[in-house]
Amino acid sequence: MKTIEQINEKISSGKAVVLTAEEIIDYVDKKGLEQAAKEVDVVTTATFGPMCSSGCFLNFGHSKPKMRITESWLDDVSAYAGIAAVDLFLGATQLRANDPANTDYPGDFRFGGGHVMEKLVAGEEVQLFALSYGTDEYPRKELRTTFTIDDLNQAMMVNPRNCYQNYNVAINASDKTIYTYLGQLKPNMKNCGYSSAGQLSPLLNDPFYRTIGVGTRIWLAGAQGHVYSEGTQHSPTCERGLLGVPSEGAGTLALTGDMKKMDPEFIRGVSLKGYGVSLSVGVGIPIPILDEKMLLQTTIRDRDIMAQVIDYSTDYPERNGKVLGNVSYEELKSGTINLNGQKVEAGGLSSYGKARKIAAILQEEIRSGKFLVTQPIAPLPVEQGMKPMKEARS
Amino acid sequence: MSGTTEKITRKLMLYFPECETEKPIVYHLVKDYDLIINIFRARVTPEEEGYLVLDVTGTEENIEKGTAFIKSLDIKIDTTRKGVTWDKERCAQCGSCVPHCPTNALAIPDRNTMEVVFNTEECIECLSCIKVCPFGAMKSLF
Numbered sequence: 001m002k003t004i005e006q007i008n009e010k011i012s013s014g015k016a017v018v019l020t021a022e023e024i025i026d027y028v029d030k031k032g033l034e035q036a037a038k039e040v041d042v043v044t045t046a047t048f049g050p051m052c053s054s055g056c057f058l059n060f061g062h063s064k065p066k067m068r069i070t071e072s073w074l075d076d077v078s079a080y081a082g083i084a085a086v087d088l089f090l091g092a093t094q095l096r097a098n099d100p101a102n103t104d105y106p107g108d109f110r111f112g113g114g115h116v117m118e119k120l121v122a123g124e125e126v127q128l129f130a131l132s133y134g135t136d137e138y139p140r141k142e143l144r145t146t147f148t149i150d151d152l153n154q155a156m157m158v159n160p161r162n163c164y165q166n167y168n169v170a171i172n173a174s175d176k177t178i179y180t181y182l183g184q185l186k187p188n189m190k191n192c193g194y195s196s197a198g199q200l201s202p203l204l205n206d207p208f209y210r211t212i213g214v215g216t217r218i219w220l221a222g223a224q225g226h227v228y229s230e231g232t233q234h235s236p237t238c239e240r241g242l243l244g245v246p247s248e249g250a251g252t253l254a255l256t257g258d259m260k261k262m263d264p265e266f267i268r269g270v271s272l273k274g275y276g277v278s279l280s281v282g283v284g285i286p287i288p289i290l291d292e293k294m295l296l297q298t299t300i301r302d303r304d305i306m307a308q309v310i311d312y313s314t315d316y317p318e319r320n321g322k323v324l325g326n327v328s329y330e331e332l333k334s335g336t337i338n339l340n341g342q343k344v345e346a347g348g349l350s351s352y353g354k355a356r357k358i359a360a361i362l363q364e365e366i367r368s369g370k371f372l373v374t375q376p377i378a379p380l381p382v383e384q385g386m387k388p389m390k391e392a393r394s
Numbered sequence: 395m396s397g398t399t400e401k402i403t404r405k406l407m408l409y410f411p412e413c414e415t416e417k418p419i420v421y422h423l424v425k426d427y428d429l430i431i432n433i434f435r436a437r438v439t440p441e442e443e444g445y446l447v448l449d450v451t452g453t454e455e456n457i458e459k460g461t462a463f464i465k466s467l468d469i470k471i472d473t474t475r476k477g478v479t480w481d482k483e484r485c486a487q488c489g490s491c492v493p494h495c496p497t498n499a500l501a502i503p504d505r506n507t508m509e510v511v512f513n514t515e516e517c518i519e520c521l522s523c524i525k526v527c528p529f530g531a532m533k534s535l536f
Contacts, residue, residue: 048486049488050528183490183526183528184494184525184526186493186494190493191493191494193490268486268529269529270528270529271528271529271530272528273525273526278528280486280528280529333505333508334505335492335493335502335505345492345493346493347488347489347490347491347492347493347494348488348489348490348508349488349490349528350488351486351487351488351489351508352487352489352507352508353487353507353508353509353510354486354487356507356508
């Protein structure tokens with residue numbers, strides 16, 4: 001019905017009709033699918049939550065004399081130097097050196113790669129300590145300096161697995177407290193943890209990756225970034241419910257963007273007691289409304305998005321595939337779910353408030369002509385599963 | 395006259411710049427001023443400063459007299475500051491704290507916007523939130 005080019009012409013002339021994935025639900029109810037599909041050009045989706053698979057490539061430029069860095073630490077967090085002389089890779093879940101981790105269980109995990117990334121985006125000073133064995137053209141063997149993101153040539157965020165299309169709800173059926181990446185879980189299933197923006201979440205609004213693919217321009221923490229690949233563990237062959245929306249973890253996206261253009265509100269270091277460190281990332285993705293079918297996908301509501309409840313005390317670590325039940329995002333967001341007759345308090349790690357804010361910012365950027373939508377250069381796979389690790393027989 | 399006999403509750407944070415804890419303050423508040431005391435948290439730091447966060451319940455007149463007695467011992471009273479603070483800017487509005495807060499001091503009143511609010515009056519300083527907040531938005535003054 002509409003092409004990407006036509007939609008972009010409307011965006012450029014400031015005439016595009018853009019609604020958030022929350023607003024579109026009532027709008028279609030009121031106007032009807034056919035009429036709404038004619039009127040609406042873009043629906044904005046968003047999410048904000050811990051996305052462990054995140055990191056950044058940093059290029060420092062050369063010191064005098066030059067140095068071929070072989071080991072490095074940024075604010076005492078080890079960064080990978082096996083790329084090139086002055087290119088480093090910092091991972092979000094890398095802990096600061098000498099962190100006691102879980103030796104004093106449950107550990108605090110106060111500072112890691114995600115926190116360094118937050119500091120960089122916020123423009124704060126970070127310390128670099130680097131070592132080398134020295135070569136003829138790179139004689140320097142040791143370096144200690146401080147820098148801010150402005151001193152770097154490039155600071156490229158890369159997130160090989162973001163925007164998980166649905167995710168587990170974690171619960172604890174054992175008789176002692178456990179500490180997970182979905183938060184602290186009380187014994188005897190007294191609470192549960194979840195992480196998705198539900199009806200605002202990008203891949204729940206485009207469940208078969210019709211508009212989101214390799215090359216899609218995205219809003220990554222305030223910068224205009226893009227999808228560079230399917231994400232790791234991308235597994236679209238899964239259980240699906242209404243409108244084909246996955247009811248378990250499914251697709252993922254690999255994202256990249258320029259950290260120098262990011263807003264510190266949407267890049268936050270995370271410390272999860274007893275588990276470790278990570279990074280919370282804010283992502284917004286526009287969905288061009290090409291036809292009625294595409295619009296219909298964006299009308300998915302929290303009450304129709306189901307998630308699997310999994311026991312993180314045994315079933316998850318043992319990988320036995322057992323699911324205790326299914327709950328809707330409407331129930332999760334109400335604060336209490338009913339699991340087989342038992343009332344369980346629900347708390348999110350994903351921020352719906354921030355997701356709403358991102359969807360609104362992106363809406364405004366598109367309305368004002370600053371953000372154009374894209375045609376993917378390659379689609380994401382729609383059929384593939386996920387293999388467990390191949391382990392050697394003992 | 396009914397106003398003078400009506401009991402009210404006031405939350406106080408006491409700060410002892412140098413340790414004056416030789417004196418049985420709570421004993422005097424109970425015996426001399428007929429106050430009901432509910433201590434939330436107390437700590438003497440290695441610098442020998444002391445903190446005490448408590449609720450006092452009694453008539454307004456007795457609370458005034460009791461707080462005057464405390465002040466006479468060079469102990470500072472703060473009725474606005476709490477031992478637990480919420481950094482609104484640090485809070486990412488995830489809500490992971492809410493199931494862990496026993497008094498609903500941290501709550502999500504509007505489930506459409508899902509925004510977290512902190513009601514200091516309801517806080518009993520159990521510190522559960524500090525352990526579960528992934529963003530370090532909840533802090534303890536001591």
